[in-house]
Amino acid sequence: MRGSADDGLNEVKFRDPARARALAGALTRLTRAIDRRPISVMHVCGSHEQAIAKFGLRASFPRALDVIMGPGCPVCITDVPEVDEAVVLARQGVRVATYGDMLRVPGTVASLADARAEGAKVDVVYSVSQAVELARGLDEELVFFASGFETTAVATAAVILADPPTNFSVLSAHKYIPPVMEIVAEMPSSRVEGFLAAGHAATITGWGVFEPFVARHGVPVVVAGFEPLDILAGLVQLLEIILEGTPRVVNAYPRCVTREGNLAAQQKLWKVFRPVGGRWRGIAHVPNGNLRLKDEWAAYDARKRFAIDLSGLWDYAPSALTSQCICGDIMAGISSPSDCELFGRDCVPESPVGACMVSSEGTCKIWHQYGGHPDLTTVSV
Ligand code: SF4
Numbered sequence: 549m550r551g552s553a554d555d556g557l558n559e560v561k562f563r564d565p566a567r568a569r570a571l572a573g574a575l576t577r578l579t580r581a582i583d584r585r586p587i588s589v590m591h592v593c594g595s596h597e598q599a600i601a602k603f604g605l606r607a608s609f610p611r612a613l614d615v616i617m618g619p620g621c622p623v624c625i626t627d628v629p630e631v632d633e634a635v636v637l638a639r640q641g642v643r644v645a646t647y648g649d650m651l652r653v654p655g656t657v658a659s660l661a662d663a664r665a666e667g668a669k670v671d672v673v674y675s676v677s678q679a680v681e682l683a684r685g686l687d688e689e690l691v692f693f694a695s696g697f698e699t700t701a702v703a704t705a706a707v708i709l710a711d712p713p714t715n716f717s718v719l720s721a722h723k724y725i726p727p728v729m730e731i732v733a734e735m736p737s738s739r740v741e742g743f744l745a746a747g748h749a750a751t752i753t754g755w756g757v758f759e760p761f762v763a764r765h766g767v768p769v770v771v772a773g774f775e776p777l778d779i780l781a782g783l784v785q786l787l788e789i790i791l792e793g794t795p796r797v798v799n800a801y802p803r804c805v806t807r808e809g810n811l812a813a814q815q816k817l818w819k820v821f822r823p824v825g826g827r828w829r830g831i832a833h834v835p836n837g838n839l840r841l842k843d844e845w846a847a848y849d850a851r852k853r854f855a856i857d858l859s860g861l862w863d864y865a866p867s868a869l870t871s872q873c874i875c876g877d878i879m880a881g882i883s884s885p886s887d888c889e890l891f892g893r894d895c896v897p898e899s900p901v902g903a904c905m906v907s908s909e910g911t912c913k914i915w916h917q918y919g920g921h922p923d924l925t926t927v928s929v
């Protein structure tokens with residue numbers, strides 16, 4: 549296995565049209581050399597899809613290369629019962645703070661925005677630290693509804709370790725990325741031949757975390773950053789490995805990612821959280837995919853502190869529209885937003901039916917924002 553593939557990316561400017569064209573040309577040559585279609589690779593990060601759409605990169609991909617979107621948005625994969633827990637708490641009269649994107653994510657019958665419209669106390673914060681500051685100024689309980697992958701879970705852990713006020717607690721919907729890649733790789737319908745792993749998350753975990761995965765599944769992983777050239781260079785390296793036929797991990801983001809990752813951050817993460825199995829919205833039950841507070845932090849665990857009774861919610865049936873949403877297939881890389889009959893008609897960012905249309909990292913929202921089908925955009929790196 550090879551650890552670092554600088555490829556000159558530490559020195560160059562990141563928006564270089566000539567270099568982008570050269571990389572696009574390499575993609576074409578490599579797909580011809582592999583000589584079959586489609587060659588399907590998956591990126592595991594909403595920020596990768598955003599950059600691909602924003603810079604019109606799909607227009608530069610050879611037709612034989614299918615770059616599919618994975619479960620890369622923490623808002624999209626927050627499961628319905630987790631949203632329900634937050635909504636029920638808010639309706640019980642407990643003050644809830646959360647990130648803006650989480651506000652409109654639909655639960656079984658309502659979102660936090662609906663609860664707020666009914667009179668519940670729901671605050672939007674930009675960081676967990678801001679939620680702690682809010683709690684400090686209150687003489688009532690404040691629950692922080694925490695979503696996000698290991699990147700944001702570290703921030704939540706740091707706050708808990710820093711002795712927050714006693715009226716502050718966390719309802720954790722944090723998720724851990726490596727286990728879901730196992731699920732995608734094992735899906736019988738999976739056509740993924742290589743993964744472009746999320747550079748941000750790998751700054752925490754390190755690229756070494758993917759070695760056992762590659763050994764188990766025989767699928768290569770390239771850790772890539774978020775500039776257009778990072779993504780093109782990462783794809784080139786993925787195709788090179790597929791052509792060679794010897795799966796391995798390559799770190800194409802060496803300016804931020806090391807083999808070991810951020811050890812201090814990992815220490816905080818695993819001091820506060822333990823991985824447990826749980827559902828990722830629309831995808832599957834993911835063993836060890838959910839991060840929950842360890843028992844020693846029960847005093848800050850909203851699930852332990854409050855009786856959250858979801859039973860009343862099951863009296864309601866989800867709407868017919870919701871049942872047509874194919875978010876799960878999109879996040880598993882089986883379908884695209886344009887395959888959904890609701891896309892752009894019944895489901896738009898102003899009134900989302902599914903979670904993928906809510907978050908700025910949601911695939912449906914990104915495609916809608918960039919004209920419905922980002923392939924049609926021209927390259928503008
Ligand atoms: S949390 Fe970071 S790694 Fe995960 S999808 Fe968002 S930007 Fe990508």
Ligand code: SF4
Pocket residue numbers: 872873874875878885888889890891892895896900901902903904905912
């Ligand atoms: S367009 Fe809306 S309903 Fe369809 S998959 Fe996307 S989020 Fe779900």
